[in-house]
Amino acid sequence: MDNTKVLIVGTGAIGSFYGGKLDCAGAQVSTLCRSDYNHIKKSGISVKSVMGDFHFMPYEVINKIEDYSSIPDYILVTTKVLPGIDIQKIIEPKVGKNTAIVLIQNGIDIEKPVREAFPNNEIISGLAFICVSRTSLGEIYHQDYGRLIIGNYPNGLSPKVKYLQSLFIKSEVDCTVDDNIVNSRWKKMIWNAPFNPISVIGGGVDTKTILENSEAKNLVINVMKEVLEIANKSGYNLPETLIQKNIEDTLNMKPYKTSMLLDYENNRPLEVEVILGNAVKIARDLDLSVPNLKALYSLLLLLDKNNI
Amino acid sequence: MDNTKVLIVGTGAIGSFYGGKLDCAGAQVSTLCRSDYNHIKKSGISVKSVMGDFHFMPYEVINKIEDYSSIPDYILVTTKVLPGIDIQKIIEPKVGKNTAIVLIQNGIDIEKPVREAFPNNEIISGLAFICVSRTSLGEIYHQDYGRLIIGNYPNGLSPKVKYLQSLFIKSEVDCTVDDNIVNSRWKKMIWNAPFNPISVIGGGVDTKTILENSEAKNLVINVMKEVLEIANKSGYNLPETLIQKNIEDTLNMKPYKTSMLLDYENNRPLEVEVILGNAVKIARDLDLSVPNLKALYSLLLLLDKNNI
Numbered sequence: 001m002d003n004t005k006v007l008i009v010g011t012g013a014i015g016s017f018y019g020g021k022l023d024c025a026g027a028q029v030s031t032l033c034r035s036d037y038n039h040i041k042k043s044g045i046s047v048k049s050v051m052g053d054f055h056f057m058p059y060e061v062i063n064k065i066e067d068y069s070s071i072p073d074y075i076l077v078t079t080k081v082l083p084g085i086d087i088q089k090i091i092e093p094k095v096g097k098n099t100a101i102v103l104i105q106n107g108i109d110i111e112k113p114v115r116e117a118f119p120n121n122e123i124i125s126g127l128a129f130i131c132v133s134r135t136s137l138g139e140i141y142h143q144d145y146g147r148l149i150i151g152n153y154p155n156g157l158s159p160k161v162k163y164l165q166s167l168f169i170k171s172e173v174d175c176t177v178d179d180n181i182v183n184s185r186w187k188k189m190i191w192n193a194p195f196n197p198i199s200v201i202g203g204g205v206d207t208k209t210i211l212e213n214s215e216a217k218n219l220v221i222n223v224m225k226e227v228l229e230i231a232n233k234s235g236y237n238l239p240e241t242l243i244q245k246n247i248e249d250t251l252n253m254k255p256y257k258t259s260m261l262l263d264y265e266n267n268r269p270l271e272v273e274v275i276l277g278n279a280v281k282i283a284r285d286l287d288l289s290v291p292n293l294k295a296l297y298s299l300l301l302l303l304d305k306n307n308i
Numbered sequence: 309m310d311n312t313k314v315l316i317v318g319t320g321a322i323g324s325f326y327g328g329k330l331d332c333a334g335a336q337v338s339t340l341c342r343s344d345y346n347h348i349k350k351s352g353i354s355v356k357s358v359m360g361d362f363h364f365m366p367y368e369v370i371n372k373i374e375d376y377s378s379i380p381d382y383i384l385v386t387t388k389v390l391p392g393i394d395i396q397k398i399i400e401p402k403v404g405k406n407t408a409i410v411l412i413q414n415g416i417d418i419e420k421p422v423r424e425a426f427p428n429n430e431i432i433s434g435l436a437f438i439c440v441s442r443t444s445l446g447e448i449y450h451q452d453y454g455r456l457i458i459g460n461y462p463n464g465l466s467p468k469v470k471y472l473q474s475l476f477i478k479s480e481v482d483c484t485v486d487d488n489i490v491n492s493r494w495k496k497m498i499w500n501a502p503f504n505p506i507s508v509i510g511g512g513v514d515t516k517t518i519l520e521n522s523e524a525k526n527l528v529i530n531v532m533k534e535v536l537e538i539a540n541k542s543g544y545n546l547p548e549t550l551i552q553k554n555i556e557d558t559l560n561m562k563p564y565k566t567s568m569l570l571d572y573e574n575n576r577p578l579e580v581e582v583i584l585g586n587a588v589k590i591a592r593d594l595d596l597s598v599p600n601l602k603a604l605y606s607l608l609l610l611l612d613k614n615n616i
Contacts, residue, residue, distance in 0.1 A: 198607070198610070201509055201607050202607055202610030202611060202614070203610055203611040203614040203615065204614070205610055205614060209610070209614075210610065213606070213609055213610055213613070215602075215605060215606040215609050216606045216607070216609065216610050218602070218606065219602070219603055219606040219607070222599065222602075222603075291530065291599035291600055291603070292599055292603050294523075294526070294527070294530075295527055295530075295599070295600050295603040295604070296603070297523060298521070298523040298524045298526065298527040299506070299509050299510055299524070299527070299607070301521055301523050301524065302506075302510030302511055302513055302517070302518065302521055302524050303510060303511040305521070306510075306511040306512070306513060306517075307511065
């Protein structure tokens with residue numbers, strides 16, 4: 001038994017899956033729950049997974065962060081990044097001097113407000129490449145993939161990053177580290193920035209439908225170019241070849257409904273700001289013209305507002 | 309009684325309304341019908357109108373153009389402009405040497421294929437500013453406006469244009485003529501190109517909702533700028549002030565659902581090509597960059613394809 005204390009904030013699909021994996025690795029994993037609180041407190045979390053099903057009974061199940069009995073070594077934040085969720089305020093009572101804040105979330109510049117609120121804490125930024133969804137109360141379905149990339153924000157690889165990696169690897173999660181994690185974040189944005197919004201705005205279309213339409217494919221490529229330009233002008237290093245690679249990889253995937261589309265279809269709020277808004281803001285600061293990103297951003301704001 | 313023979317092709321809301329008005333003015337107005345054929349043949353068309361209700365019994369009601377007993381002075385085409393509708397082929401049997409082809413339709417470059425098919429016929433291009441819809445079989449509801457602008461394509465004002473205007477004026481339609489009708493078409497596009505697509509793509513939003521969102525309003529303005537640029541580089545003359553005027557006029561209108569949105573909500577095909585596709589093509593020929601129009605075009609293609 002490992003004594004590492006992990007507190008999961010956001011016990012949805014991602015939090016349940018990776019929390020469960022850390023539990024398998026022997027860490028003391030507790031969960032802050034909302035809607036699933038009663039169910040998980042009583043029955044834990046069942047994970048149906050392509051890697052093998054497992055059951056996860058958190059060490060402590062709480063619905064108010066103040067109820068957590070100690071100060072965690074890691075706070076693993078796996079909520080969506082939405083204007084209505086003030087994650088800094090939520091975690092504040094349990095962020096100790098030595099607590100590393102791990103953000104496994106989508107989008108760009110998601111670490112900034114956390115860095116500002118906790119200037120002296122270690123921040124670990126993480127990217128999950130996974131198909132996983134919550135099927136019912138306390139039930140998670142892990143359909144495909146599962147890779148994780150983690151690294152310190154804004155850069156570097158601390159012992160805590162490496163230790164967290166070792167826990168994930170112990171439970172067979174393909175976890176790699178990156179000492180320039182923001183670069184990886186931009187890399188992921190090359191896919192997310194076009195496909196997530198277009199799948200929603202285009203009327204609920206999967207990746208194949210998008211790429212089969214030559215005009216829509218051009219739009220995808222134009223958005224990718226803009227993301228690449230912002231990243232490279234921000235000092236990161238994304239080769240132009242990534243665009244072709246992302247297109248080809250997507251064509252080789254099974255037709256895929258993006259997570260943003262699933263959110264939209266379930267009338268859940270969309271991560272408009274961190275997928276598009278922040279990128280548009282950075283472009284403006286860099287004096288870059290990104291008309292395609294801006295158009296998608298405007299349209300997605302309209303759709304999102306009408307959908308909740 | 310006037311002996312002018314008018315054949316309406318496309319007896320939907322627009323065709324029924326303006327056809328009815330020409331009938332009121334004393335012309336011999338016949339209609340080519342599809343779904344409403346039996347009903348109209350028996351009962352004619354009832355128009356509920358802010359200008360005063362009226363009933364219109366066409367001179368001949370036909371469902372195959374070959375059945376029309378003569379050659380008309382005017383063929384009034386009021387169908388949507390869609391890839392599936394080969395209007396040249398439809399009207400061909402009844403286009404005589406002296407038949408003027410009147411196109412009261414939306415979009416840009418709609419006259420080109422007609423000009424190519426009938427190089428020696430007079431073409432009258434028309435723009436309708438009207439809120440009118442078909443409420444049931446043979447029933448039309450004219451809610452607001454009604455202004456018409458007509459002129460020869462590509463330019464000029466023939467006696468036939470002026471005579472048609474006189475008929476409309478006789479029945480109290482506010483009909484003006486324009487010897488540079490394509491310029492007016494571009495002017496109308498300044499409004500149509502942003503509002504029609506964005507109302508659909510933005511998730512079924514009215515004009516007020518669009519303009520209340522500052523990002524969406526910016527998108528509207530950016531699209532308007534692109535339309536203005538294409539028109540002016542094509543040799544037309546649209547002052548920059550038209551943009552502000554269109555925004556202000558729209559803010560002063562009641563919240564308005566565009567006709568494209570109504571089509572979308574009723575799973576009817578959208579005029580994607582003539583509202584956006586043709587403008588994008590002209591921009592390409594002129595070597596103009598129109599990223600916003602292109603983005604809307606791509607997204608609307610996806611939506612339209614999924615909707616029919």
